[in-house]
Every structure is written in C-alpha cells, then in structure tokens.
Amino acid sequence: MTGTPPTGTPAIVLISTGGTIAAHRTADGAVPALGSVELLTAVGTTDTGPAIRTVDLMSVDSSAMTVADQFAVVRAIADALADPAVRGVVVTHGTDTMEETAFLADLYATDDRPVVFTGAMLPSDSPEADGPTNLGAALAAVVDPTTRGRGVLVAMGGRLLPACGLFKVSTTDLAAFDTVQAGGPVDRPPLSHRVLTGPVPIGRTARVDAFTLYPGVSPGLIAASVAQNAAGLVLAATGAGNTHPDITAEVALAVQRGVIVVVTSRVPYGEVSATYGGGGGAVDLRRAGAIVSPWLRAPQARMALIALVTAGHDLDVITDFFVAHHS
Numbered sequence: 001m002t003g004t005p006p007t008g009t010p011a012i013v014l015i016s017t018g019g020t021i022a023a024h025r026t027a028d029g030a031v032p033a034l035g036s037v038e039l040l041t042a043v044g045t046t047d048t049g050p051a052i053r054t055v056d057l058m059s060v061d062s063s064a065m066t067v068a069d070q071f072a073v074v075r076a077i078a079d080a081l082a083d084p085a086v087r088g089v090v091v092t093h094g095t096d097t098m099e100e101t102a103f104l105a106d107l108y109a110t111d112d113r114p115v116v117f118t119g120a121m122l123p124s125d126s127p128e129a130d131g132p133t134n135l136g137a138a139l140a141a142v143v144d145p146t147t148r149g150r151g152v153l154v155a156m157g158g159r160l161l162p163a164c165g166l167f168k169v170s171t172t173d174l175a176a177f178d179t180v181q182a183g184g185p186v187d188r189p190p191l192s193h194r195v196l197t198g199p200v201p202i203g204r205t206a207r208v209d210a211f212t213l214y215p216g217v218s219p220g221l222i223a224a225s226v227a228q229n230a231a232g233l234v235l236a237a238t239g240a241g242n243t244h245p246d247i248t249a250e251v252a253l254a255v256q257r258g259v260i261v262v263v264t265s266r267v268p269y270g271e272v273s274a275t276y277g278g279g280g281g282a283v284d285l286r287r288a289g290a291i292v293s294p295w296l297r298a299p300q301a302r303m304a305l306i307a308l309v310t311a312g313h314d315l316d317v318i319t320d321f322f323v324a325h326h327s
C-alpha cells in the first residue's frame with residue numbers, strides 16, 4: 001500500500017506535520033519524532049488500496065505552530081490536489097490546534113476530493129498509542145465514496161467529524177473533539193458561494209487577535225491590540241455573545257478605526273445571537289459595528305477572519321460569510 005508513486009499515478013497523499021501522533025516520550029517531555037513513512041509502518045495495513053505518496057512537511061507540536069505554518073499546510077494540500085490522479089489527502093497534525101488548521105484548509109477546499117486530518121492523544125511509543133488506529137481510519141475515509149464533497153474532515157477516536165464547527169473538548173479522551181452544534185454539523189456555504197477561491201496566500205497574512213471576555217476584563221486589551229495594528233479582533237464573549245458596556249465602547253472605537261470585530265462565545269455549544277441589550281449585550285455590540293458569529297467559535301472565527309482580511313474582502317462580504325455558517 002505504501003510507496004512513493006510518481007505524480008500522475010493514482011494515490012493518496014499523506015502529509016505529516018508532527019503532533020502527538022508522531023511523538024516519542026523523552027526526559028524533557030513528549031516531542032515529535034516520526035515522519036510519514038514511520039507513521040504508515042505503524043498502521044501496518046497490507047491491503048491493495050491506492051498507493052500513498054508521502055510529504056514530510058514539518059515536525060512540530062501544533063501548539064507551537066505559527067499562522068505561516070498553518071498556511072503552509074493548506075498550500076501543501078492544494079499542491080497535492082493539483083495532481084488530478086490524487087484521490088484525496090490525509091494530514092497528520094497535533095490535536096491542540098487541529099480545529100484551526102483543518103478549518104483553514106476547509107475554507108480553501110474547492111473540489112470534492114476528501115481531505116482528512118488525524119492525530120493522536122497518546123504518543124507513538126505509548127503501549128496504547130491511538131495514532132495507528134486513527135491514521136488507518138483517516139486513510140479508509142479518503143477512499144470511502146461517502147466522504148466526497150463533505151469538506152475537510154477530522155478522524156479521531158472512532159469519530160469522523162467535519163472540520164467546520166469542530167473544537168477540542170477533552171485534554172485526555174481519545175475522542176477528543178466534538179462539534180459546536182449538538183445534533184449535526186454547522187452548514188458550510190455551497191462551493192458556488194465560496195469567497196476564498198483564489199490561491200492560498202504566501203507571505204504576510206493579516207494579524208487578528210482573539211480575547212476571552214470575563215467580569216472585570218479591561219477594555220485596554222482591545223485598545224492595545226488596535227494600537228499594535230491588528231486588522232481584526234475576535235471576542236469570545238460570555239453567554240450568547242454579551243459583555244460589559246465598557247467593552248462595547250472600545251469595540252465602537254476599534255470599528256471606527258477600520259478594525260473588523262467578530263463576537264463569538266466562550267461557551268462551547270449553541271448559537272450566538274443578538275438577544276440581550278443593556279449596553280454590553282450582543283445587540284449593543286452589533287450596533288457598535290461588530291459582526292456576530294452564530295456558530296464559529298473564537299479559534300475558527302479567527303482563522304476565517306485572517307483568511308478573509310488577507311484576501312482583501314470588505315465588511316459586507318465578511319459579515320455574509322459568518323451569517324452563511326448557520327445551523
């Protein structure tokens with residue numbers, strides 16, 4: 001099943017980036033050590049499925065990934081899919097930021113071929129390592145006809161979930177991910193309504209900061225971010241998108257300076273909506289010029305805002321984008 005078939009021959013492309021799936025335990029903590037060929041060896045499959053072309057892209061803990069690294073992953077997927085003989089792509093990735101990179105890849109996914117991210121919660125040299133099972137599931141998902149056209153998927157702990165709306169729910173469980181909308185995935189806009197159809201950017205991308213809000217949060221955090229030329233801000237507000245009136249006032253100032261502000265929630269599940277007023281409610285934040293993100297939570301909203309601002313989209317397009325990610 002493995003090998004390095006040349007461009008133009010039917011194949012799955014496996015891109016490795018590091019993470020626990022590739023990690024060995026050391027005296028200084030677990031660190032990535034394995035490349036894609038070693039990951040495949042651990043799966044040990046011997047069936048007669050398509051050959052696998054391997055790409056060792058990077059070897060990092062995903063918590064240490066930069067935005068440039070994340071875009072490099074998305075470019076590697078696009079490079080792989082540029083070969084029409086490629087059936088689909090599997091990406092091995094750390095779980096800490098998998099919801100961000102997989103969603104970024106989903107934003108740029110413009111054809112039906114499956115792209116499946118996977119990782120592990122236990123290092124590869126652990127007796128109960130979950131990586132080989134997860135990688136086997138990801139490889140099987142790529143050749144399963146039912147995964148075509150479903151956007152980027154994540155195979156972990158026996159579950160196959162869409163990247164859109166995904167978040168890490170456990171620091172330890174093998175089924176470490178869930179989706180924000182209990183009962184079903186968050187709708188992705190149809191391919192015909194995609195706004196990120198251009199090439200995946202190379203070089204500088206827009207700076208977007210994200211803050212979790214809480215009682216007593218200082219509006220100065222937002223002011224400092226604006227002073228440091230953030231192009232966008234994502235606020236993980238309390239409840240269904242609410243905060244203190246002082247934050248609303250600072251948001252209004254940021255918006256006046258051309259900063260795009262997206263309000264989401266620090267609560268894991270459920271819709272964020274403009275329901276409450278009182279000066280700090282999502283009704284007020286929206287009046288101050290913020291966009292309310294109904295379903296995308298802060299890590300994914302931030303990736304979307306980085307991609308949309310970098311592509312030069314204006315406030316109307318960006319507002320429509322968030323609204324289109326509905327239930």
Ligand SMILES: NC(=O)C[C@H](N)C(=O)O
Nearest residue numbers: 019020061062094095096
């Ligand atoms: N389970 C994991 O993969 C966690 C690891 N720190 C990473 O994200 O790379």
